[in-house]
Amino acid sequence: xxxxxxxxxxxxxxxxxxxxxxxxxxxxxxxxxxxxxxxxxxxxxxxxxxxxxxxxxxxxxxxxxxxxxxxxxxxxxxxxxxxxxxxxxxxxxxxxxxxxxxxxxxxxxxxxxxxx
Amino acid sequence: xxxxxxxxxxxxxxxxxxxxxxxxxxxxxxxxxxxxxxxxxxxxxxxxxxxxxxxxxxxxxxxxxxxxxxxxxxxxxxxxxxxxxxxxxxxxxxxxxxxxxxxxxxxxxxxxxxx
Numbered sequence: 001x002x003x004x005x006x007x008x009x010x011x012x013x014x015x016x017x018x019x020x021x022x023x024x025x026x027x028x029x030x031x032x033x034x035x036x037x038x039x040x041x042x043x044x045x046x047x048x049x050x051x052x053x054x055x056x057x058x059x060x061x062x063x064x065x066x067x068x069x070x071x072x073x074x075x076x077x078x079x080x081x082x083x084x085x086x087x088x089x090x091x092x093x094x095x096x097x098x099x100x101x102x103x104x105x106x107x108x109x110x111x112x113x114x115x116x
Numbered sequence: 117x118x119x120x121x122x123x124x125x126x127x128x129x130x131x132x133x134x135x136x137x138x139x140x141x142x143x144x145x146x147x148x149x150x151x152x153x154x155x156x157x158x159x160x161x162x163x164x165x166x167x168x169x170x171x172x173x174x175x176x177x178x179x180x181x182x183x184x185x186x187x188x189x190x191x192x193x194x195x196x197x198x199x200x201x202x203x204x205x206x207x208x209x210x211x212x213x214x215x216x217x218x219x220x221x222x223x224x225x226x227x228x229x230x231x
Contacts, residue, residue, distance in 0.1 A: 033217045042120075042207055042221030043161070056216030088159055094217055104151065105217055107161040 003027060004108035006091050012114045013081050021076040021111045023091030032074040033105060034066060035090040043090055049074055050096055078113075086115045118143045120210050122222035129198050130230050137193045137225045139208030145169075150184065150191045151209040151219065161207065167191065198229045 003026035013019050025032055031050045035043035045058035049068035063079040072093070078085055089112075092105035119142040129135045141150065152164040165175065167184050175182050179196045195202055205226045209219040 031217060035219075040223075042209075042223050043219070044221070045216075045218045048216045048218065050216075056218055058218065090159075090161065092161075092217070096217070103217075104163045104166050105161075105219065106163065107153075109158055109160040112159070 004091060004093050004106050006089075006108040006111050008111055009109065010112045010114075012116060014116050015081055015083060017081050017115075018077065018079045019081060019113060021078075021089050021091075021113075023074045023076070023093075023108060025072045025074070025091075025093035026106050029093035029095050029106070030072055031094050031096045032068055032072065033092045033094075034074070034076045035092065036060070037088040037090060037110070038084075039087070046076070081115045083115050086113060088112050118145075118210055118212060118220045120208050120220050120222035122208055122225050124225045125223070126226040126228070128228040128230060131200060132197050134194060134196050135198050135227065135229075137195075137206050137208075137227070139191045139193065139222060141189050141191065141208070141210045143210060143212060145212040147212070149211045151211070152182065152191075152193050153207045153209060155205040155207060155224070157204075164193075164206075195227075198227075200229050200231050203227055203229045 005024045007022050033048040034046040037043040046060050048056040052068045065077045067075045088110040090110045092107045121140045148169045150167045153161040181194045183192045205224045207224045208222045
């Protein structure tokens with residue numbers, strides 16, 4: 001196990017609703033990234049938080065937002081849910097020095113979101 | 117633009133057979149990193165290996181081995197004497213020197229090892 005925990009593990013929402021997913025980083029890690037994995041696809045980068053600030057974003061609309069807290073845990077918020085938002089949402093943590101970004105990511109087991 | 121291609125969608129082998137999973141990547145970065153991850157049914161991505169663009173030395177770890185060739189932009193993964201526990205989806209990923217942990221993943225190869 002990686003020490004990265006996510007909650008909830010499964011949830012069902014209806015179109016138009018809002019959802020918050022939570023992630024607890026591995027101890028000692030200061031960076032959190034979120035990925036969306038649609039069924040049968042590879043994970044896609046949503047955004048990354050480093051020292052409580054967003055410092056990288058993929059091709060996702062503004063209704064995808066997040067937070068990183070002083071204890072380096074994180075939240076992913078999605079507003080105005082659409083059917084295509086149904087996916088496995090993966091949180092990953094790592095330690096970044098700010099100079100080198102090539103380290104491995106440690107992933108949680110994900111939150112599976114179904115939008116009806 | 118960066119891209120990772122895993123052309124093999126699904127592979128089935130019989131236990132104890134060797135199997136190679138292919139990965140081809142595209143990037144304009146001179147410094148980049150390549151990874152392999154394993155995703156069992158539980159969903160968690162399990163780190164297997166990391167390679168930087170300046171290290172083309174092949175690596176062996178137990179039954180696993182990796183062949184990195186910059187000339188063909190490939191980073192292939194071989195499992196020797198496969199076991200049922202190797203059944204999973206395997207992802208190849210690429211990360212550039214972007215100041216983020218933005219990984220570009222391939223679409224994955226589902227490996228089924230039959231007893």
